[in-house]
Amino acid sequence: MSEPDAPxxxxxxGEMDRRRFVKTGTTSLAIAGVGACVFxxxxxxxxxxxxxxxxxxxxxxxxxxxxxxTLDAKNGIFVVREAExxxxxxxxxxxxxxxxxxxxxxxxxxxxxxxxxxRRDGTAIVGPAPKxxxxxxxxxxxxxxxxxxxxxxxxxxxxxxxx
Amino acid sequence: MNPEKxxxxxxxxxxxxxxxxxxxxxxxxxxILSARALDSQLGFRKTWYLGALTLGTFTIQIFTGLLxxxxxxxxxxxxxxDMKDMEFVISSGLLLRSLxxxxxxxxxxxxxxxxxxxxxxxxxxxxxxxxxxxxxCLLILTLLLSYTGYLLPWDQLSYWGTTVGANIxxxxxxxxxxxxxxxxxxxxxxxxxxxxxxxxxxxxxPLGIISLISIHLWRLHKDGGMYDVDDxxxxxxxxxxxxxxxxxxxxxxxxKTISYSDLLFREVIAIEALAVVLVSVALTWKAxxxxxxxxxxxxxxxxxxxxxxxxxxxxxxxxxxxxGIILPGLIVSGLIFIPFSPFFDNVKTRDAVExxxxxxxxxxxxxxxxxxxxALFIRQHAWDALFPFWIVVVLTSFAVGPAHDKVDGLRYWLxxxxxxxxxxxxxxxxxxxxxxxxxxxxxxxxxWVWPWSA
Numbered sequence: 169m170s171e172p173d174a175p176x177x178x179x180x181x182g183e184m185d186r187r188r189f190v191k192t193g194t195t196s197l198a199i200a201g202v203g204a205c206v207f208x209x210x211x212x213x214x215x216x217x218x219x220x221x222x223x224x225x226x227x228x229x230x231x232x233x234x235x236x237x238t239l240d241a242k243n244g245i246f247v248v249r250e251a252e253x254x255x256x257x258x259x260x261x262x263x264x265x266x267x268x269x270x271x272x273x274x275x276x277x278x279x280x281x282x283x284x285x286x287r288r289d290g291t292a293i294v295g296p297a298p299k300x301x302x303x304x305x306x307x308x309x310x311x312x313x314x315x316x317x318x319x320x321x322x323x324x325x326x327x328x329x330x331x
Numbered sequence: 332m333n334p335e336k337x338x339x340x341x342x343x344x345x346x347x348x349x350x351x352x353x354x355x356x357x358x359x360x361x362x363i364l365s366a367r368a369l370d371s372q373l374g375f376r377k378t379w380y381l382g383a384l385t386l387g388t389f390t391i392q393i394f395t396g397l398l399x400x401x402x403x404x405x406x407x408x409x410x411x412x413d414m415k416d417m418e419f420v421i422s423s424g425l426l427l428r429s430l431x432x433x434x435x436x437x438x439x440x441x442x443x444x445x446x447x448x449x450x451x452x453x454x455x456x457x458x459x460x461x462x463x464x465x466x467x468c469l470l471i472l473t474l475l476l477s478y479t480g481y482l483l484p485w486d487q488l489s490y491w492g493t494t495v496g497a498n499i500x501x502x503x504x505x506x507x508x509x510x511x512x513x514x515x516x517x518x519x520x521x522x523x524x525x526x527x528x529x530x531x532x533x534x535x536x537p538l539g540i541i542s543l544i545s546i547h548l549w550r551l552h553k554d555g556g557m558y559d560v561d562d563x564x565x566x567x568x569x570x571x572x573x574x575x576x577x578x579x580x581x582x583x584x585x586x587k588t589i590s591y592s593d594l595l596f597r598e599v600i601a602i603e604a605l606a607v608v609l610v611s612v613a614l615t616w617k618a619x620x621x622x623x624x625x626x627x628x629x630x631x632x633x634x635x636x637x638x639x640x641x642x643x644x645x646x647x648x649x650x651x652x653x654x655g656i657i658l659p660g661l662i663v664s665g666l667i668f669i670p671f672s673p674f675f676d677n678v679k680t681r682d683a684v685e686x687x688x689x690x691x692x693x694x695x696x697x698x699x700x701x702x703x704x705x706a707l708f709i710r711q712h713a714w715d716a717l718f719p720f721w722i723v724v725v726l727t728s729f730a731v732g733p734a735h736d737k738v739d740g741l742r743y744w745l746x747x748x749x750x751x752x753x754x755x756x757x758x759x760x761x762x763x764x765x766x767x768x769x770x771x772x773x774x775x776x777x778x779w780v781w782p783w784s785a
Contacts, residue, residue, distance in 0.1 A: 241627035280631030
């Protein structure tokens with residue numbers, strides 16, 4: 169700090185005057201704050217997740233009757249067997265994520281939360297659901313089991329898996 | 332600085348005895364509540380002591396919550412097992428949990444009631460506008476506390492309520508899925524989500540709400556006590572000019588007795604009465620606990636607690652982004668905006684009507700607005716949301732009808748109201764009707780059921 173009776177500017181004295189001190193201090197604090205925010209934000213996003221794999225095994229094709237819609241509740245999908253072959257449908261309602269169920273008596277898929285209903289090919293009939301239930305990628309593995317990748321969807325009615 | 336110019340006051344900070352300090356502290360504490368409370372302000376009728384009662388429920392939440400934390404583990408499925416222990420094993424555990432639950436419901440209810448009372452008594456007007464904004468923030472924090480607390484028991488409703496809430500967030504365009512991921516700490520409602528909600532519910536949100544309550548009470552003191560409208564409905568301390576305010580204050584203080592200790596006494600009695608009621612409720616009805624959260628089965632109907640069934644009803648009619656983000660956002664900004672809008676808050680209904688040059692223009696503009704809203708609601712089949720709108724339309728039409736001779740009639744009273752009165756009334760009737768429909772008239776598949784046939 170400079171003498172009270174002979175004030176010198178900071179540059180002259182080779183020291184920092186108050187204005188520069190405040191400026192430098194504020195700037196470094198701001199930089200540190202932004203840095204803390206960036207790292208804090210990244211900290212909040214987990215890098216490893218202990219969640220189940222999106223690829224699942226739904227068993228042998230012969231387990232499914234012709235014309236059946238089977239809910240695999242554990243994995244949140246429907247396995248549908250039509251004359252053309254198999255396809256897998258997400259059972260998670262496109263509205264707000266409730267698990268839908270297949271009503272055999274009406275032949276429709278219904279969501280219990282906000283009342284959306286879907287046809288067995290996933291198209292929405294009534295209710296607030298904004299999109300049809302997506303078709304999921306499905307294939308027949310070498311061991312004869314049907315596999316579904318829940319993380320990738322395919323165009324509706326584009327591919328049927330024949331067994 | 333020249334040292335000679337600094338006058339060092341010999342302050343009276345030196346303590347002579349602990350009792351003196353206690354006495355001063357007591358005086359300060361009393362003045363926090365309401366230094367300038369007048370006799371006329373102390374009656375139950377004026378405020379229903381709603382602010383104090385809300386604070387009372389929050390205090391119960393702090394104490395019961397701290398005690399619940401001694402046994403609760405935020406992990407899956409231990410959290411649910413702890414709920415069962417709380418009910419069957421731990422001494423007084425069920426009472427504590429039930430009290431925590433019902434007191435939370437009471438707090439949400441009282442916050443809404445407090446807000447409505449403050450609004451209709453015009454106690455949000457300057458100089459109290461900052462306190463109104465703080466109040467809106469406290470409303471949001473209260474709802475967030477309810478929502479985060481809801482996940483912790485890890486039962487079916489916890490799981491599916493959180494799933495729906497998280498998906499509402501992910502309906503925000505572009506940023507939505509990212510927000511959902513940060514909120515849950517993963518892609519699904521799981522262990523990370525439970526832990527995050529636990530930290531929010533027990534640390535971050537309570538710290539936030541305690542800070543805001545402190546500022547809210549401090550502002551109450553600064554803005555001249557708890558109730559601000561005189562017998563004629565004119566706000567006391569209305570002037571924004573501080574000098575004017577001080578003069579009013581001095582004049583009033585000379586005129587009437589200051590009796591804050593009476594107020595404190597009455598409010599404490601009111602809080603105690605509420606505590607007795609809540610404990611009785613908690614002893615009679617236990618807090619609901621559904622089955623262990625099961626991601627493989629959504630209960631039908633999956634119903635939110637009553638304070639969110641209005642929102643759930645909207646979600647049934649409108650896309651999630653509209654019902655869950657846009658509409659609540661509009662409501663919150665509308666509430667915050669009320670005291671700052673010269674248009675909505677200062678123009679009386681009778682004067683607003685005069686803007687239209689002719690009667691025909693008035694009915695034409697009003698008609699188009701009414702038709703548009705009605706058409707939108709009918710298109711969405713939202714009959715129950717249409718009903719409150721029409722109540723307000725009928726009331727407004729009655730108010731702006733031909734001038735009335737009687738000065739204290741209902742029509743005159745309605746004409747005197749600012750435009751914000753109509754907006755707030757619409758919001759409150761909508762909230763009550765949608766909440767009632769969602770709570771009592773919705774069954775499996777969110778289909779309409781009569782409560783007596785269920």
